[in-house]
Amino acid sequence: MVFKLGNFLNGLTGKSLKTQELKKEKFSVFWGLPIMSSDAISSVAYAGEEILWILVPVIGLLSYKYMLYASLLIVFLMFMLTFSYRQTIDAYPSGGGSYVVAKDNLGTTAGLIAGASLTIDYILTVAVSASAGTAAITSAAPFLLPHRVGITLGLIILLVIGNLRGVRESSKLFGIPTYLFIISVLSMIIWGIVKIHFMGYTPVPLYKIPEASGNITLFLFLKAFAGGCTALTGIEAVSNGVPNFKEPSQKHAKMVLGLLALIVLLVFGGISYLATLYHAVPNSEVTVVAQISQQIFDKSIMFYVIQATTAVILVLAGNTAFAGLPLLLAFMARDGYAPRQFAKRGRRLNYSNGIVMLGLLSCILVIIFKGDTHYLIPLYAVGVFISFTLSQAGMFRRWIKSRGYAWRHKAAVNGLGALMTFVTAVIIGATKFAHGAWVVFILIPSVVYVMRKIKLHYTEAARQLKLPMDQKPKKIDFASQKRYVIVPIDALNKSFLKALNYARTISDNIIIFHVSVDDAATEKLLKKWHQYGVDIPIVVKKSPYRSIVGPLVKFIESEEYAAGSKDTVTVVMPQFVVTKWWGNILHNQTSLFIKTMLLKRRNIAIVTVPYIIDEG
Structure with a gap:
């Protein structure tokens, strides 16, 4: 393309x-x-x-x-x-x-x-x-x-x-x-x-x-x-x-x-x-x-x-x-x-x-x-x-x-x-x-x-980004800081699997997160999940108003999630990329929407793992 x-x-x-x-x-x-x-x-x-x-x-x-x-x-x-x-x-x-x-x-x-x-x-x-x-x-x-x-x-x-x-x-x-x-x-x-x-x-x-x-x-x-x-x-x-x-x-x-x-x-x-x-x-x-x-x-x-x-x-x-x-x-x-x-x-x-x-x-x-x-x-x-x-x-x-x-x-x-x-x-x-x-x-x-x-x-962006000459990078005790990773899932497919495999390389504390907006689709996903026997817990949150980002952010900030206020949470986003320009019109671009909203959170890092669909 x-x-x-x-x-x-x-x-x-x-x-x-x-x-x-x-x-x-x-x-x-x-x-x-x-x-x-x-x-x-x-x-x-x-x-x-x-x-x-x-x-x-x-x-x-x-x-x-x-x-x-x-x-x-x-x-x-x-x-x-x-x-x-x-x-x-x-x-x-x-x-x-x-x-x-x-x-x-x-x-x-x-x-x-x-x-x-x-x-x-x-x-x-x-x-x-x-x-x-x-x-x-x-x-x-x-x-x-x-x-x-x-x-x-x-x-x-x-x-x-x-x-x-x-x-x-x-x-x-x-x-x-x-x-x-x-x-x-x-x-x-x-x-x-x-x-x-x-x-x-x-x-x-x-x-x-x-x-x-x-x-x-x-x-x-x-x-x-x-x-x-x-x-x-x-x-x-x-x-x-x-x-x-x-x-x-x-x-x-x-x-x-x-x-x-x-x-x-x-x-x-x-x-x-x-x-x-x-x-x-x-x-x-x-x-x-x-x-x-x-x-x-x-x-x-x-x-x-x-x-x-x-x-x-x-x-x-x-x-x-x-x-x-x-x-x-x-x-x-x-x-x-x-x-x-x-x-x-x-x-x-x-x-x-x-x-x-x-x-x-x-x-x-x-x-x-x-x-x-x-x-x-x-x-x-x-x-x-x-x-x-x-x-x-x-x-x-x-x-x-x-x-x-x-x-x-x-x-x-x-x-x-x-x-x-x-x-x-x-x-x-x-x-x-x-x-x-x-x-x-x-x-x-x-x-x-x-x-x-x-x-x-x-001017304000420059003020906040300015690094004073006397401010040196701090030493961080990485041993005491845990690294948490969340991988959102909508369907169990090759795109998700590629993102999950990447998540395993950066942390052992991985949670698979699914927002349920359709009970039938969620049931189908969980059935397939157990069939494949993945040894990682999957968290399911219902969203009666069909919001995807809201439940994810609420989960990260809640006591239910183990990450502390000073810990960085990495959200690994699976995203498939089409080779034809018009192909983007046919997909709902959920991952792009999620990334746009999560970028406003200071303690959340976002990693996108692309999966290319070659249409020839």
């Missing part, structure tokens, strides 16, 4: 890698750009649409003018964040992003809030990107709409498998489609502008623009701006994942960050400008990008290329989360604020536990929200801008305290970044609160609470 499972895993995720091969599993600039920035690049596919969803129903045709203003403001904010995170990369070459920066400079609580915010954002990134990818697919093939949840779950599973194959393979697997998207969208932007300004084309909207029902207000504009800020998610991932780049990792990370900003400027700015020229009207069945590409290319092959590459990049946006969250969880696990399993590298030298958890939680979100991006996005940008703010504030305090080279300039950049991201976070929280953002304000404190409980558990 182990051999077959190994072959299956090799086929699914690739052969195991040696620890020494870790250096090869790093991003170059060319392959790091599409993986670490796919979230930010893909967000442009629906960020402009979110702006129009808010403006069009209220101010109609005037929406396209104010959409352009909101887009310019978002681009300015993006460049501020880019300059700020370049300084973070220089200051923290080991990565960790907002969590490490906030924890080092603002305290543990701020670090945990940043970590919780990013964790929630990364999970939402995968759910939103896969759902948006499905929306692009159903825009080109509307007959698939009823199956969008199933399609979205399938896409997430593919992402999990791809990322489990390791950094190098996943970058090549998912990097090429990202470049195809960039090339195809830039071609659409250029041709769309040429078609109107140089060829005299007059665009006709595919859908009727609603009549204005109100006037533009500051609140409405800020609400639209907040919707478009989803274009900025993922920028932090580059500074968070500096260790994923080849040496010199800082230089390569900063190059990727700069290229990312340039691409977002061209693609987001270009699509926003095209939306104002072609007057795309948002609706739940055909995306804005699909409407624009249809007007520019009609239903030619380029239309389907745009839809295909958009669908792929939207799905691959989740790669930013798969590259960022497992690394973030590894940092928190090393500090004791996340389960330690997240700090261990898997077969392919990636943090596979974090990858699997991210995929599982994203699937749950998709099922809850039925794969609708419009319901998921209000939860999306709140957490990331909270982490942005904490990161920028942490860097600002770092420069103020250190007062090193050019500290005033650096403090000014991060200070302005902190102010702008804080204002944006307040705007997003206020405008999207009633639409679902309130959930994030409950989730973040809840996640922080869980992190603190995990830390408390590890």
Whole structure:
């Protein structure tokens, strides 16, 4: 079974890698750009649409003018964040992003809030990107709409498998489609502008623009701006994942960050400008990008290329989360604020536990929200801008305290970044609160609470396990201490006999213990016991409530049993092991249940004696 499972895993995720091969599993600039920035690049596919969803129903045709203003403001904010995170990369070459920066400079609580915010954002990134990818697919093939949840779950599973194959393979697997998207969208932007300004084309909207029902207000504009800020998610991932780049990792990370900003400027700015020229009207069945590409290319092959590459990049946006969250969880696990399993590298030298958890939680979100991006996005940008703010504030305090080279300039950049991201976070929280953002304000404190409980558990476990330097192992008089062994029995068979033979090697004080929940079965066992003539006493205790563990523990602690309070009782558990994975489903796993309960008793040692059933 182990051999077959190994072959299956090799086929699914690739052969195991040696620890020494870790250096090869790093991003170059060319392959790091599409993986670490796919979230930010893909967000442009629906960020402009979110702006129009808010403006069009209220101010109609005037929406396209104010959409352009909101887009310019978002681009300015993006460049501020880019300059700020370049300084973070220089200051923290080991990565960790907002969590490490906030924890080092603002305290543990701020670090945990940043970590919780990013964790929630990364999970939402995968759910939103896969759902948006499905929306692009159903825009080109509307007959698939009823199956969008199933399609979205399938896409997430593919992402999990791809990322489990390791950094190098996943970058090549998912990097090429990202470049195809960039090339195809830039071609659409250029041709769309040429078609109107140089060829005299007059665009006709595919859908009727609603009549204005109100006037533009500051609140409405800020609400639209907040919707478009989803274009900025993922920028932090580059500074968070500096260790994923080849040496010199800082230089390569900063190059990727700069290229990312340039691409977002061209693609987001270009699509926003095209939306104002072609007057795309948002609706739940055909995306804005699909409407624009249809007007520019009609239903030619380029239309389907745009839809295909958009669908792929939207799905691959989740790669930013798969590259960022497992690394973030590894940092928190090393500090004791996340389960330690997240700090261990898997077969392919990636943090596979974090990858699997991210995929599982994203699937749950998709099922809850039925794969609708419009319901998921209000939860999306709140957490990331909270982490942005904490990161920028942490860097600002770092420069103020250190007062090193050019500290005033650096403090000014991060200070302005902190102010702008804080204002944006307040705007997003206020405008999207009633639409679902309130959930994030409950989730973040809840996640922080869980992190603190995990830390408390590890601290208490370490305290109790700590061995002082002056405490030497005590000499124990084994001659005066008796060793008692209990062998539970349900049926007299080869599995039990193997356990009994082992028990004889460690003690002469053996008791066979049987819990009777069926009189007929017990009578049959005792009859067989006497037929075999075993010279060891068998103790039978009835359990009217069918509990197995209760009578065993009660017997050990009672005066009926000869063991003293300081004696160790060894319970030898017979357990048969099946070679087929599905065979475990066919057995009640009583021995596993008993072991789980007995482990909580200090004076009980448990030995499992396996008996393998080879099914061929």
